[in-house]
Amino acid sequence: MATAFEVVGGGGGAGGGTTLSDLYQNSKRLLLKSRDGLERLERLGYASSSLPSSSLDSSPELFDSVKRDIAQILSLCTDMDHLWRSIPAKSQRDLWKRKVEQVAEEAISLKDSLEKYSQRIQRRTQEAQERAELLGRVNGESSHVLRIFDDEAQAMQSVQTSSRMLEDAYATGVAILSKYSEQRDHLKRAQRKALDVLNRLGLSNSVLRLIERRNRVDRWIKYAGMIITIIIVIMVWRWTS
Template identity: 70%
Template sequence: MDRLCRSLPSKSHRDLWKRKVEQVAEEAESLKQSLDKHSLRNQKRLMEAKERAELLGRANGQSHVLRIFNEEEQAMQSCRNSARMLEEASSTGETILSAMSGSRERLKKAHRKALDVLNTVGLSNSVLRLIERRHRVDNWIKYAGMVLTLVIVFIIWRRS
């Protein structure tokens, strides 16, 4: 993911994505440390359960001890599954980041081509800004008309 961030042309975008990648890496490292601690605790519990099983096996029999051992094994399997899911999530994040980087490049190219076409048609930047401003004013007029129409309909509906 770090390599993909370096391929971004804009320094501000590169810095932003670099920080995001660092945050993901720190979070993954933290989760890995937590998982390691949890695994170590589970291994200790498993060892203690085995020792208890030996002691209790001499006195009571082994059915209760086997059940404890089985529960500990299930917990270990759950930890392994969690580690695998974290790895899958990380690879999915890398894939998404690379896809977004590719999409960004395609959009930049399309934007440049659109500006080139508009420049060849003869429209200047000031005309484009004028068109955008007109579009915003038209939207304001449209929404104001909608609200006014709703108010008039509501007033007529309340009177009848």
């Protein structure tokens, strides 16, 4: 008697003599491929979100490939659904039923995501065309419309870059100030310990005054560092804006 992994199918998209295990492995491979393709489409769609053309127009081969892979997965699920029902052992039959249902659910989820992606791209393309037509009627020049879109995209990218640089500079300043604060606390504790030791040793007041002057110098150095950090942050912000 054939085991659950040796049940043989003869139709569908798998071809004759293909086992249930082979169909399942093929479906899992296609799921990974489809998921990767959909993620690439989403990245292309995000990159072209501010341009008048859509990623669906610029990568039709990838879109069609993902669509074909999902259709093939669903076809394999149909074949596997017929095969697992012929497994004699109930435990193995229930196991394969869950596996096939899981693959089918993932394939349907990918199909829904692909359809939503397609609708989103089509809607974005239509909106871009409507804006182009509106501006074209006002200005009478389609090249001017395209130049406006390019300027907007470059401006948005520049703003995002400037914002990231300002955030990095701010984070650096905060880290430096925090470090100064930690060093100040360490110095205070060290000075208190040193003063206690010096008092116990009976050192002269001149030595204590020298230590106090050094403390004031360190404090001015700390303030100067904070001011320099703030100036650097302001200069970076003005340079990027």
